[in-house]
Amino acid sequence: xxxxxxxxxRIMWVLVLFDLPTETKKERRAASQFRKKLLDDxxxxxxxxxxxxxxPSRENAQVHIKRVKNFLPKLGNVCIFxxxxxxxxxxxxxHGRKEIEKPQPVQQLQLF
Numbered sequence: 860x861x862x863x864x865x866x867x868x869r870i871m872w873v874l875v876l877f878d879l880p881t882e883t884k885k886e887r888r889a890a891s892q893f894r895k896k897l898l899d900d901x902x903x904x905x906x907x908x909x910x911x912x913x914x915p916s917r918e919n920a921q922v923h924i925k926r927v928k929n930f931l932p933k934l935g936n937v938c939i940f941x942x943x944x945x946x947x948x949x950x951x952x953x954h955g956r957k958e959i960e961k962p963q964p965v966q967q968l969q970l971f
Contacts, residue, residue, distance in 0.1 A: 870944035871920035873912045875902065875927055879935035889932045896930045903962065911962070914941075 875897060879890040894910070900923060902910040914920040920941045931937055952959050 868943050868945055869916060871914045871917055871941045872944065872947045873902075873914055873920050873923050873927075873939065873941045874905075875910045876938040877908050877935060879908075879932055879937075886934065889934070893930065893932050897927070900926055905962070917941075 877893070879893065880886045881890050894904075897910045898904075900912070902912040902923075905911045912923055914923060924939055924941065927937075927939055947961075950961060952961055
């Protein structure tokens with residue numbers, strides 16, 4: 860049985876970007892439910908319409924991408940993509956002109 864070490868090229872980040880209509884009460888409710896389902900699936904808000912999730916492997920990332928696809932809202936635009944931890948590491952984040960720290964990966968206990 861071969862054990863694979865987790866490394867920066869195997870660990871993935873799943874990002875969900877969306878632009879949902881919020882003009883009617885029904886649209887606002889659908890947008891709110893979509894955000895709640897993202898949070899329930901372990902995503903964290905990066906910006907108001909950008910959510911991200913740390914995944915220990917490509918296979919795990921595909922599971923969460925499939926879940927998001929299952930609860931897509933009927934209206935609006937949603938983009939789902941995944942990047943390696945190495946690619947995520949190269950991101951630079953600024954608030955105004957001041958550089959800020961990147962979100963830390965969630966520490967997960969894996970039993971096997």
